[in-house]
Amino acid sequence: MTDTSVRTAGVAMANDPGAGFQRVEAVEAQIPEGARPEDRLAQLCHDLQVHQIELEQQNQELRQLHEVLEASRERYADLYDFAPVGYLVLDRATRIQAVNLTGASLLGGNRERLVGRPFGGLLPGEDRHRLQAHILTTLGTRGHRTDEVRLRAKDGRERILMLESTPEGDGPGDLVRTIVTDITMRRAAEQEHQRLTALAAQERTRRRLIGGLERISAPAATGAAPETLLERTLDEIRALFDVDGAWLLWPCDPAATMLEVHAETGRLASPGVAKAGPFIASAPALAVLMERALRDGPVVTHSGDRVGWPAGEPLAAFPLIAVAVRPATGRPWLLGLHGSYSARNWDDEEQALLAAIADRLGQILDGLGMRQALAESEERYRTAFEQAAVGIAHLDPSGRFLRVNQRLCAILESPEAALRQRTCHELIHAHDAAALARHLHQAGYRLAGTADRAVEVRCLTGRGEARWCRLTTSPVLDRAGRAPYLMLVVEDIQTSKDLEQRLLEHRNALARVGRTNFVSALAAGVAHELNQPLMAISAFAGGACERLDRSPDDTATARESLREIIGLADRASGILRHLRGLATQQPQELRVLDLNEVAVAGLEMIRAEAQERGVMLTRRLDPDSPSVFGDPIQLEQVLINLLLNGIEAMAGTPARLRRLRVRVCVAAAGHVQIEVADRGGGLPADGIERLFEPFYTTKDGGTGLGLFIGHAIVAAHGGRMWAIPRPGGGAVVGFSLPVYEGGGWG
Incomplete structure (x- = not known):
């Protein structure tokens, strides 16, 4: 007998215990009426033995059925407790009424301790409300419901549990059977899958971007003309995005009334301009498109928009996308892509790719600008060269x-x-x-x-x-x-060199003429310069003869006069020698000297003249003044000429005011100066600038060469001479020389 037949027979006997005795009655009914009692008894014993055997077999089958049921119960218990998911029975308050071992393991507790404990107490605050709503909704709808909650495990890690709940029983009740599944690893796998999917998408986008940039950069490396290069670049962009046409407008300015189609390629919805460079009027819709592209980046226009095109026919804008191209210099451009026969939705990846293409196109435009500027610069350099x-x-x-x-x-x-x-x-x-x-x-x-x-x-x-x-x-x-x-x-510079040579020859000729004229002036100057020592010689000689006539024995006074005569004769000889050297341009006898000594020597030379004229001489020397470099004879002669001019200028001055002052001092800018101040009639109001001109004089019988020659000597020494009115009457005339710094004039 099979387990099913034994189970069926056992159930039948359990429900009707008298069923086995009905078979005995049926046997007795089969014994004939006339049979002997022994036969009837034997037949009955035989049937009872058969029935006993059958009962023993049925008992054996029942015992086997009980063993099968016990084994099935144990298998069910194992399947329930050790199932891969947790089984919970929850009431309306989320208290756990029953839980299998897997569920207890998922919840991190002992099964006996979990029973009666609220399941929501094991969850964070947000998930408690979600669990409560899950239970109440399941009981209210009497249907199947799925939710997810988070569970903080004892090891600190967070688990994600999926709850699948159904009401227990068909009638109304407060219990819910819930299957709990740990989907933490599944969620992690899903997140990792999403991450890998995103990385793959990014890699595809990157490859497409790199490939697109390489494709549009290839024409720029050919060195073609700008119009041809831009047309090839737009061809690559059109093929990259699989559109019917592409165009590039400049300037990208909503306020512009005229726009230039700098490059255009592809088929248009209506016939357009076949070559680059035409000008079109800026339609209002196109101005709005530019403003949105400048403000928002890549723009997909609405289906109702229309953009004016050079041919005058509107271009349907539903498949149109436009982006501003911004070179580093100059105003932006407008790059547009369109389809002529079918609508198209531009996704985020395509818009990002177009933005990157626009950046690269801006760099290409910068390169074209630099190439054009370089070509123009080279042309200007070649022309200038x-x-x-x-x-x-x-x-x-x-x-x-x-x-x-x-x-x-x-x-x-x-x-x-x-x-x-x-x-x-x-x-x-x-x-x-x-x-x-x-x-x-x-x-x-x-x-x-x-x-x-x-x-x-x-x-x-x-x-x-x-x-x-x-x-x-x-x-x-x-x-x-x-x-x-x-x-x-x-x-x-050959011409300038020839001119310099001619100028040099002309200068030499002028110098010769100048020297000739100078010799003429020198003759007058000799007479002027020798007049003073010769007059002094005559005066000393006459005085000596007069003293000898009065006192023949007074030879000492005569000798002193003769010595003065000899000194004056030597001075006259020196004057002639220096004048001759000046005329013949012989080198001067220059040495380092002290202007204080020049002043003392000059005063001594005119002292007799001053006494004779009743002029008092005063001097203010500066013993700390630096040295100068020059010819002492020439400088003494300049000073003597200034002193004699001052004495002669005071001829009409009262005797008590006839004072002639000589002062030596340090002037500004590294010069030492000598000035002679008199109390004469002063300088002419309109002739100060002409005092140092040759042959200009304010004295009766004057030659006009004294100050001229003195001015020339001072200038030859690197100095300057001046004349200014003296406060209170008279004049101050002097000259300054540069300080000696070693090796020449400072």
Whole structure:
């Protein structure tokens, strides 16, 4: 018998204990009426034995069925307690009524201690309310419900539990059966999957971005014309985004009334302009599009918008996207992409890619601007190089010509091909070769920013003639600070040299005429300068003769007069010697001297004259004044002339006011001065500037050469002479000389 048949028979006997005896009655009914009692008894015993055997078999089957039931119960208990999920029975207050071992393990407690304890007490505050709502909703709807809650484990880690609940029983009740599943690892796996998916998407976006940037950067490396380059770039952008057309407008300014279609490619919804460069009117819708692109970045227009196009027909804007392209210099451009036959939704990835493309396109436009500026600069340099008024050449470090302009070819009278086969050292006069070598060496090591130096040399032309040129050389430095070549500027100064020679000859001729005129003036000057010592000689000689006539024995006075005569004669001789040297331009006898000594010597020379004229002499010397450098005879003569002029100027002054003062002092700016102050009639109001002119005089019988010659002597010593009115009447005339600093005038 099978477990099922035994179970069925056992159930039947348990429900009807008399069923086994009905079979005995049925056997008795089968015994014939006339059978003997022994036979009937034997038959009955036989049937009872058979029935007993059957009962024993049924008992055996029942025992087997009980063992099967016990084994099934144990398997169910194991399946319940050790199931991979937790089983809980919760009441309305979330108290645990029953829990399997897996559930107790998930909740982190003992099963006996968990029973009767609120499940919500094991959860954080937010999840308690979620669990309560989960239980009440499940009981209220009498349906299946799923929720997730967080559980803080004893080890500090947080677990995520999924609750699947159904009401217990078919009727109304307060118990809920809940399956608890730990989905922490699943959520972590899902998050990791999302992270990897995002990384994969980012990698795809990165590859697409890099590929797109490489594609639009490829035309820029060809060096094509700007219009062709932009058209090729837009072709790559159109293929990258799989659109029907792409266009580039400038300037991207909502206030602009006219716009330039700088580049356009692809098919339009309506016929457009086939080449770059036309101007179109800025429609209001296009101005709004520009404003949004400048403000918000990549823009997808609404389905109802229309953008005016050069052909005049509106372009449906639903598949249109536009972005501002911002070069580093200048105003922005507007890049637009559109589809002509189908609508399109531009996702975030495509908008980000378009923004990156716009940035790269801005760099390309910057590069085009730099290329154009460089081309214009090179053209201006080439024009300036070729049309310069001076010769220009590029030299390598050895001095070989790398490039020359036409002006240099004209100066050197050699064609460019011939010059490029030679060095500049081969085209220099032998006497100037060393100067050129020094000049080029110094130019090669000159620091950047320092002034260029020039050298004048004689260059040899193609005909072998020497031509004076001024060379200015400067190094052209690379980024490493090296000078791969030098720039040489050649100026033809032969004409100026010829002019200088003619001017020198003319100057010499003028000098000869001047010396001739000076000799004429010198003759008058000799008479003027010798007049004073000769008059003194005459006066001393007459006085000596008069004393000898009165007192023949008074020889001492006569000797003193004769000594004065000898001194005056020597002085007259010295004056003649210096005047002759001045006329013949002989070198002066210069030495270091003290102006105080010059002042004392000059006063001694005119003391007799002053006494005779009734003039009192005073002096104010400066013993601490520095030395000067000059000819003492000439300077004494200048001072004596000033003293005599002062004495003569006081001829009409009352005797008590005839005072002549000589002062030596240190003037400003490193000069020492001598001034002579008198109490004469003063200086003419309108002739002070002419006092030092030759032949100008204010005295009757004067030559007008005294102050002129004195002014020339002082000027030859590096000084100056002046004349100013004296307060209270009279004049102050003096001169100053530079302080001696060693080796000459300071």
